[in-house]
Amino acid sequence: MSLVYATVISDVMIEEYKSEAARPFTIEAGFETWTAVQPNGRSCNTCHGESLRIAGSHQKTGKRIEAMAPSVNPDRLTSRKKINKWFLRNCKWTYGRECTAQEKGDILLWLSQL
């Protein structure tokens, strides 16, 4: 497996989500979905912080969460398993449900260019 393939797994997943999405993915929609504060007071920023170019911390335990921006942290968006796991856990915690293919595609597109 080449390094080039490994770094574009998010592109592969974005392609896969296209068939289930109503609208084309946009960076703006990804930003909106990520930052919007939910009725429960939560958003993705709650743990990841206001800037994704620096580490965040878990809202309850304070554990360090490494930066999400791939430009700063090249490990991000390189594992399908990791992406799926954290979408499962964190969408359910933040939104009370799993994210739709539309939301996942928008978010991945926005994250991939940070």
Add this chain to the structure above:
Amino acid sequence: MDEHLNKTQRVIGSGLLGTVLLFGVGGIVVYGLEAEPAYQPDALYVEECGACHYAYPPGLLPAASWAGIMRGLEDHFEDNAETDDETAAYVSKYLAENALQLGRPSKWSMLLRNMPTEPPLRITDLPGFVQAHESELELLEGVDLSVGFFSPCEDCHRQADQGLFDKELLSKGYGPTSR
């Protein structure tokens, strides 16, 4: 007095030296043989269960507690810790095989003391844990402690990742560091 030892003195001296060496070296060998292997947590377990908090060693809770935690990953102390079925099965097995258990002595066996018939989900709710931290609780008497105050073991037990909770290893002026 004659500077050379006579035969009797040599025999007794050698015998004493030999005995001392036998016990000394033998003791070191036995200590080495009986020494506990270093704590080595499963890598997948640490990745799955140590991303948001310290990866608690399986030996700190009985199997029934771990099973309860694994059943409730969707609401894991007000967070979501779900994972795919394959990973969940793997982690469950690892936890069960290395859990705190009567009849399976470990350096954490004292946590079995006064274990209720339905074991708690939190390590910090174990009567054995409370007993082990009696003096800390006394020190903090009157202070309103938040739920989960003792949850980050690593704040005071700086070598918790190596499974070391010895009193001697506590940091000076032990207490939570600023994050």
